Amino acid sequence: MGAMTQFVPVWSNVPVHSRRLANAALALVAVGVAGLAGAFLAASVHWIHGFGGLLVLGVWAFAYNLARTLPPVREFDATEAHFAFALACFVALAALGFVLAFDLSTPVLPVAGVARPQVVGAHATLAVFGAILATVFGALYQLATMFTQTEIAGRERHLARVEYAYPAGVLALATGRLFAVRPLAAAGALAMAAGALAFAVLLGKKLYEGRVERTPMLSRYAVVAVALAAWSPLAAREWVADPLGRDALFGPTAGGHLLFVGVVGFVVMGSLYHVVPFIVWVHRYSDRLGFEQVPMIDDLYDDRLAAVDGALLTFGAVTLILGQTGVAPGQATIAGGVALAGGFVAFAANLVGVVYRHGRVLPERFHGRPENAD
Template sequence: MGAIPGNIDAGQSPPMTVPLRHFLVGLGFLLVGAAVGTLSTLGALSGHLSLVHVHLLLAGWVCVTIMGAMTQFVPVWSGVSLHSRTLSTVQLWVVTVGLGAFAAALLTGSYRWLPVGGGSMLLGFWVFVYNVGRTLAAARPWDVTERHFAIALGFFVLLTTLGVTLAVSFTHPILRGLPVTHGGVLGAHVTLAVYGAVLTTVFGALYQLGTMFTQSALHGVDLHIRRVEAYGYPIGVLALAGGRLFDVGVLARPGALLILASVFGFGVLLARRLYEAQVPWTPMLSRYAVVAATMMGWSLWSAPYWLTDPVDPATRFGAPGAVHLLAFGLIGFVVLGTLYHIVPFIIWVHRYSDLLGLEDVPMIDDLYDDRLAATDFALLVVGLCLVVLTDVADLPTTVAIVGGAIVIAGIAVFLANMLLVLHRHSPHTLAGILFERFATDSTESLAATDAEHHASRR
């Protein structure tokens, strides 16, 4: 694979510490969330473990990673400058503190602190929406990826509003007298989060990444799938969320059908891109193959349940038992596969791009360890299979524990690989990436060089 694909402007990227600190914090939430999930299987913790587990993984790992990825690649893909580097730092720590407070309140039963944690997360995500939204506004007209990102930002606003409403309702009867119930608000919140903000971002990114890193182009049925998904999917999410909010099956059912058709179709589109790939197989593409299979499998599995009763709380994540297939097999593998390119890419641009043509430099895919990548892939696939089996079959608890432990081992190997990339190739220390005040002189010098380079481009 080439060092930098030719159709993006790496010179517009923000300082490397901005996205990398998001990814590091997100990976921290991933480890903690996986550990909480395993401990809950053992019965070692009390409280609302399922809520803690879901929020640590989706709000913590996935959404914080999305924040970092959009902050990096909207400027790169769109060829515009990030609206505010300061706000990109504020958004991360406000969300992190809020999620930590939210999880602690649930685990300890201190529900009066839930609105504080939820309000902090809302503020952080809204800062992110404003910052990236202002950046996107300078990149008109939008392509298919930029349109998806703009729609996803809207979903972030809606889901966080409902999230704070739920947090307040734990201690105050604010829903009393309204035409909605706590369960309805929860169902709409989940829908807007998983299918709205997260999957809309995933589709938008994969339209770029799936073609860019297979060196193939959409054609034939791909174009029809894109047309249906681009218009039908957002409408489907809003319809399903509205149907669940007000418990109106006649509204939720066509929304569910649009989501199922779009996810299945995108799985076909991604599988076709992988089949027609003109480049050597990479860890990124291996994980995308799991994603394509999961998209099609989850859609077919969930269709009978959603078309029968899409407002049933048991089917919020698709078919009963499909939650880990969706959250980990689809969303998780997208994030892991993409990070196998994003992290080395960011470091390569800041460490080696100026040396290109002057001396031998590694390619992006040379920065990580291939053996560790193969190991974590095998562990995560095996762990995913065991966890999904325990969701759908009456297997001993030991199987779920073993599956969870294998997943944690795979995550640990993945994290070790990423940390080795940072240790071997990054001009920054981990402390310098996370906190600017610990940045070394070389970091400051690099930032000054980047600023001069960007100024000269303008």
């Protein structure tokens, strides 16, 4: 939500519709999530409704605010179209979540003629593939072309068109799961997987074509392309057999790490390798450019540590997945997990180091200069 609040105004080049509403949405969501988690821990159904309601209001306020920030529908580019789709998913999944919470105390689902697992399936589908992955795709449409200094042209437009099967597939899969319509869910799953594969090819092609210096960001995006290309056919195979199954909610059982670490995790980490140094650079060095020697953005972090954490994370994820699928012996799972944890620590240390060494965190606290105000 925070990333979208930043990206949408930047990429559409408009101010956010209402900053007050953005702050109010954050307050509602923060109180709602914290309260909801507390209510679940306390097993208190009464409070689940109350805080769940706040959470729904917060998510809806967030979606409304950003929908008003986006340009009119007919001017959408690929990024904005994906963001709009993700926002619609946010609205729907919050409503489904509230119905689920309500059903805990007052069984409303039997009246509507749907079983609880069906609603859970639709809710989870919209959350992971609609809200999260569609946002990731939308952002990558911009980031992957911007940072490789390439553009989508010629026959690649067809790939981008095939990729539009992805949101349509998510919609069909979620609807099929909600009403337990097997053919619809299977068709949606196939379309979704095809769209995801097309996107993986597109991303890989851009990264291959780009004649720019390799950065930690781009090498992590390359892992994303490979992981996505591996995940989509596996998920398609699993879903054609059983699109409604609880075990196959997010695709193949062992594919969970492929999706959540290989795709989502590496996108987030790759992007943070640019975002954190960039923000620090803008605050600290952008005003001095031309007056004195300033480091480049990519000089702020430690290249060797970045290489180490990338290698640890990639090795860890691959080993863990091979161990889980039974290709490698069981100890591989543990070794992979340890390597992953080590990689996370190295990654966090590198970025915290950027803020510590270049961010002037302490002097700012002492001087209280208002240079961070936007």
